[in-house]
Amino acid sequence: MKVDNFGKQGNGIYPGRFMSSLKSIHSHNVLAVRCCPAPVSFSSPLPLGSIIASASTDKTIKISNFETEEVLCTLKPADAPVLALDFNPVHPHLLLGGAMDSSHFVFDISRNGGEGLLVAKFKQHNKYVVRAKWHPDGVRFATGSYDRSVCIYRQTAEHPPAYELVHSFTYEGTVEGLVFTPDGDSLIVSVRGDNYLHYIDMNTYEEDKANMNQNGDDHVSFTALDLCVFPSGQYVLVCTDSSRLIMLRVKEAGVKAPDCAEHVRTFYGCSNDEYSQPRCQVSPSGQYVFATSQDNAVYVWDVATQKVVEKLAGHTAIVRDINYHPQRDILASCSFDKTIRLHGV
Numbered sequence: 001m002k003v004d005n006f007g008k009q010g011n012g013i014y015p016g017r018f019m020s021s022l023k024s025i026h027s028h029n030v031l032a033v034r035c036c037p038a039p040v041s042f043s044s045p046l047p048l049g050s051i052i053a054s055a056s057t058d059k060t061i062k063i064s065n066f067e068t069e070e071v072l073c074t075l076k077p078a079d080a081p082v083l084a085l086d087f088n089p090v091h092p093h094l095l096l097g098g099a100m101d102s103s104h105f106v107f108d109i110s111r112n113g114g115e116g117l118l119v120a121k122f123k124q125h126n127k128y129v130v131r132a133k134w135h136p137d138g139v140r141f142a143t144g145s146y147d148r149s150v151c152i153y154r155q156t157a158e159h160p161p162a163y164e165l166v167h168s169f170t171y172e173g174t175v176e177g178l179v180f181t182p183d184g185d186s187l188i189v190s191v192r193g194d195n196y197l198h199y200i201d202m203n204t205y206e207e208d209k210a211n212m213n214q215n216g217d218d219h220v221s222f223t224a225l226d227l228c229v230f231p232s233g234q235y236v237l238v239c240t241d242s243s244r245l246i247m248l249r250v251k252e253a254g255v256k257a258p259d260c261a262e263h264v265r266t267f268y269g270c271s272n273d274e275y276s277q278p279r280c281q282v283s284p285s286g287q288y289v290f291a292t293s294q295d296n297a298v299y300v301w302d303v304a305t306q307k308v309v310e311k312l313a314g315h316t317a318i319v320r321d322i323n324y325h326p327q328r329d330i331l332a333s334c335s336f337d338k339t340i341r342l343h344g345v
Contacts, residue, residue: 007304008304009302009304009305010285010287010302010303010304010309011285013285013329014283014287014288014310014329014345015324015329015330015331015343015345016300016309016310016312016343016345017343017345018312018314018341018342018343019330019342019343019344020069020341021314021339021340021341021342022064022066022069022340022341022342023338023339024069025054025062025064025069025340026054026062027056027058027338028056028057028338029056029057029320029335029336029337029338030054030055030056030320030334030335030336030338030339031055031056031057031082031083031320031321031334032053032054032055032082032083032084032085032097032320032321032334033052033053033055033085033323033333033334033340034052034054034085034086034087034095034323034332035052035066035087035323035324035325035326036049036051036052036087036092037049037087037089037092037326037327038092038327049325049326049327049328050065050066051064051065051066051072052064052065052066052332052340053087053095053109054085054334054340055081055082055085056081056338057081058081059076059078059079059080059081059082060074060075060076061074061075061076061077061095061097061107062074062075063075063109063116066332066340073115073116075095075107075109075116075118077097077099077103077105077107077118077121078097078099078101078103079099079101079103080099080100080101080103081099081100082097082098082099082100083098083099083100083128083129084097084098084129084130084132084143085097085132086132086134086141088138089134089136089138089326090137090138090139091138093108093109094106094107094108094109094119094138094161095107095109096133096134096141097132098128098129098130098131098132098144098145099128099129100128100129102123102125102126102127102128102145103121103122103123103125103129104121104122104124104125104129104132104143104151105118105120105121105122106118106119106120106121106141106163107119108160108161119160119161119162120161120162120163122143122153122163124143124149124151124165124168125143125145125147125149125151126145126147127146127147128145128146129143129144129145130144130145130146130174130175130176131144131145131175131176131177131178132144133178134180135180135184135187135202136180136182136184139154139155140152140153140154140155140166140202141153141163142178142180143178144175144177144178144189145174145175146174147174148170148171148172148174148175148191149168149169149171150171150175150178150187150189150200151165151167151168152165152166152167152168152187152200152202152205153165153166154166166205169189169200169207171189171194171198172191172193172194173191173192173193173194174191174192175189175190175191175192176190176191176192176224176225176226177189177190177224177225177226177227177238177239178190179229179236180202180229181229181233182229182231182233183233184202185201185202185203185253186199186200186202186250186251186253187199187202188227188229188236188250190223190224190225190226190227190238191223192223192225193220193223194220194223195211195213195218195219195220195221196209196210196211196212197209197210197212197224197227197236197238197248197251199251199253199257201253201254203253208251208256208257210248210251210257210258210261211257211258211259211260212238212246212248212261213260213261214260214261214262216259216260221242222240222242222244223240223241224238224239224240225239225240225241225272225276225277225278226238226239226278226279227239228280228281228282228289229282230247230282230286231285232286233250234250235247235248235249235250235264235286236248236249236250237280237282239272239279239280239291240272240278241272241274241276241278242272242273243268243270243273244266244267244268244270245270245280245289245301246263246265246266246267247264247265247266247267247289247303248262248263248264249262249264265303265306266306267289267291267301267306267308268306269293269308270291270293270294270295270297270299271293271295272291272292272293272294273294276294277320278291278292278293279291279320279321279322280292281324282324283324284324286303287302287303287304288300288301288302288309289301289303290322290324290331291322292318292319292320292321292322292333293319294318296313296315296316296317296318296319296335296337297311297312297313297315297319298311298319298322298333299311299312300312312331312333312341312343314341315333315335315337315339315341316337317335317336317337318335318336319333319335320334320335320336321333321334328344329344329345330342330344331343331344
């Protein structure tokens with residue numbers, strides 16, 4: 001089991017050095033960005049971990065080499081902008097996405113001579129699909145929508161890939177956050193106007209919940225707008241609409257959550273309210289956390305001290321998404337200023 005090293009002050013190794021601004025990939029606002037976890041075969045070999053996927057308001061997804069800013073292929077899987085992207089952790093050529101037209105899809109970006117192939121498309125939702133996440137096994141995935149539902153799918157065939165809906169869940173509010181625990185045992189869901197995190201057991205598909213309030217009451221003073229689990233799987237970072245991030249213990253599958261939540265760490269400094277759509281990430285060491293802010297910056301905190309150690313400025317409009325590269329110490333951010341910025345160590 002991985003151990004989070006947040007008990008001692010960070011070693012100063014985190015993506016705080018500006019590397020580059022990718023300005024030629026998109027000519028419209030950029031909504032989502034994901035770094036590919038492994039090489040994917042195109043017409044020519046590419047350096048390890050140099051592929052990035054990004055989605056724009058022009059309804060396209062661009063697959064690019066961020067080292068050269070070359071666009072390798074352009075995908076248009078939906079009739080509306082794509083809001084969420086995720087590379088398969090086992091088969092990185094498979095790209096999952098969710099769009100504003102309620103559709104969600106799986107694309108094989110390596111097929112058709114680099115043009116990509118739409119291998120599956122679904123319309124189980126009836127409003128924006130704002131979250132799309134692969135399960136760690138690379139076989140299942142989950143989507144979350146503003147229709148207040150979460151859908152879970154599993155693969156039924158490998159060549160070509162095919163998927164079926166296995167379960168769906170409905171909530172009182174719109175789905176905002178969605179993340180699997182690293183061991184794959186649980187799917188954690190956050191819902192607008194709800195003081196609970198909802199846990200779905202991925203073995204039994206039974207539901208449980210954990211109160212985010214320290215005093216155990218049901219007062220809703222904030223909404224969890226994004227979630228990111230620490231590498232050990234023991235803690236979850238909750239990005240809220242009240243200009244703070246909260247670090248909570250992950251509820252163990254099959255174990256009842258305590259009535260009162262322990263706020264293990266609280267991070268202040270960014271600016272986010274109920275109209276924002278903040279995004280957060282955790283470094284592989286578990287020593288640093290990152291979050292977007294309405295002042296067009298990305299903030300970096302040392303988990304041990306709970307202090308801001310860096311403000312990554314440079315975007316000139318709202319930062320819409322961030323992603324920590326799964327193999328390299330690089331943080332990618334995308335913005336309504338039509339650019340993607342990369343920071344390294």
